[in-house]
Amino acid sequence: MSNLRLIGIDIGTTSVKAVMIDLSGQRIAEFSARYPTQRPAAGQVEQDPEDWLRLVRAALEQFADHGSAAALCLTSQVNTHVFTDAALNVLQPAIVWQDGRAAQAGAALDRSVSAEDKIAWLGAPIPIDASHALARMAWMQAARPEIWDRTAHVLLPRDWILARLTGVLLTDPISAVGLVTPAFTYADDLIAGLNGAARRLAPLADPFTVVGQVSASWPFAGTPVVLGVMDAWASLFGLGVAQEGEAFYLSGTSEVLGIISGDLFPQPGIITFPEWRGLRLHAAPTQSGGASLDWAARLLGRSTQDLATMAMSVTDDAPLFLPHLQGERAPLWDAASRGGFAGLTASHGPVEMAAAILEGVAFSARLAFEALERSAGAQPAMLRAGGGGFASDTWAQLRADVLGRPIQxxxxxxxxxxxxxxxxxVGTGSLTDLVSASRALVQVDRIFTPRPSESTRADTRYALWRDLYGALRPTNHALSALG
Known part of the structure; x- marks a missing residue:
């Protein structure tokens, strides 16, 4: 058993990351490579699915030098949609979750469904926003009917790669965000509101389903493939979070926070998943976490590492930053919101702006986490954290100060x-259960404890920052309407 190896692959927002580990958690091999993102027009964000496929193959080819594997599983970004024909040929670039082109279509669908219906059908008042699958399909139907007519499948990145890897077309009910009932069936009454949507959705199966085997044309041919789940849930287990009352903070292109709680107090703007394997996840994804720092790095001609390093502290009179560079998701779900600085003076430069950006992202996480606590009826004493956005010690410490609790x-x-x-x-039986496996394979690197003086300053500035969104909202919405 000790020689068994497992492969995990994550098709993220900016890169493919993959690992080969043994049953003790030892890394045998790892892979990471970025792919391009196109922005053909304001509010539009696209990727070429063939780039994902190329890098997944490259990862498996690299890992093949290290021997065989007992099983393989994929995860990916969600609310990124691939429109394909019956033969799985991509009909146009994938529409990435950040893309806002379907905002009006989503708003129209959202207005047609009451909060009571959402709770009855979905278990929570999950918004139908620009990234919702139905909004994307409605936009395609209206804006590009020639593509819609040829569309046989609307798939998540993981689902399209899975079909190309195994020949099997499936998705899991957790990743089908805003489309399934608490019983893990499609919400037929909701989906019926868009003609033609139901037949274009992939069949549902449990995340631990062994879908099939890697096909003969790929490295690791014959290896069992487990269906898996969306990136936020997979990251739960990759952070060692798998028990009641635990919380996580995942930082990448966006910030994703979550609490596991069997209690449910539905809150606007919070995504509450149906219970699976004894776990109910309350989740809050924001729109621009690391993406805000990437934007500033391009603007200032610095690397993101340089900006995170130079932003050592936030002063009382430092500017405030609203990180709504591409609208905002949880808990506001406002695609028309825009980013902005407040309190800039001639004395402020790149150092102060970088600090404000790190702080503004942390404030958006706090706003989301406060809504999560109401939804879950819980106040976790600590958060497990990971992702590229936590590589900076400075940013990790600032987040602990802002959230007022330790971060592991x-x-x-x-x-x-x-x-x-x-x-x-776990899906193939090589590991016994989710809780013990995630605990055994994940190690804590460092604990960041809130600094009382910095937390007090953060509380004062957070109160001001919360008012910033409302103050800028009329102007931002007017500007959005002009675009």
Missing amino acids: RVEGSDPGAIGAAVMAG
């Missing part, structure tokens, strides 16, 4: 891939 940073920057590997092991 786990080793590695690829919790999604590690979580997928854990699921590969």
Whole structure:
């Protein structure tokens, strides 16, 4: 058993990350490579699915030098949609979750469904926003009917790669965000509101389903493939979070926070998943976490590492930053919101702006986490954290100060891939259960404890920051309407 290896692959927002581990959690091999993102027009964000496929193959080819594997599992970004024909040929670039082109279509669908219906059908008042699958399909139907007519499948990145890897077309009910009932069936009454949507959705199966085997044309041919789940859930297990009352903070292109709680107090703007394997996840994804720092790095001609390093502290009179560079998701779900600085003076330069950006992202996480606590009826004393956005000690400490509780940073920057590997092991029986497996395979790197003086300053500035969104909202919405 000690020689068994597991492979986890994460098709993220900016890169493919993959790991090969043994049953003790030892890394045998790892892979990470970025792919391009196109922005053909304002508010539009696209990727070429063939780039994902190319890098997944490259990862498996690299890992093949290290011997065989007992199982493989994929995870990916969600609310990124691939429109394909019946033969799985891509009909146009994938529409990435950040893309806002379907905002009006989503708003129209959202207005047609009451909060009471959402709770009855979905278990929570999950918004139908620009990234919702139905909004994307409605936009395609209206804006590009020639593509819609040829569309046989609307798939998540993981589902399209899975079909190309195994020949099997499936998705899991957790990743089908905003489309399934608490019983893990499609919400037929909701989906029926868009003609033609139901027949274009992939069949549902449990995340631990062994879908099939890697096909003969791929490295690791014949290896069992476990279906898996979306990146936020996979990252749960890659962060060692798998029990009631635990919380996580995942930082990458966006910030994703979550609490596991069997209690449910539905809150606007919070995504509450149906219970699975004794776990109910309350989740809050924001729109621009690491993406805000990437934007500033391009603007200032610095690397993101340089900006995070130079932003050592926030002063009382530092500017405030609203990180709504591409609208905002949880808990506001306002695609028309825009980013902005407040309180800039001639004395402020790159150092102060970088600090404000790190702080503004942390404030958006706090706003989301406060809504999560109301939804879950819980106040976790600590958060497990990971992802590329936690590579900076400065930013990790600032987040602990802003949230007012310790943050445990786990080793590695690829919790999604590690979580997928854990699921590969549990799904095939190589690992016994989710809780013990995630605990055994994940190690804490460092604990960041809030500094009382900095937390007091953060509380004062957070109160001001919360008012910033409302103050800028009329102007931002007017500007959005002009675009």
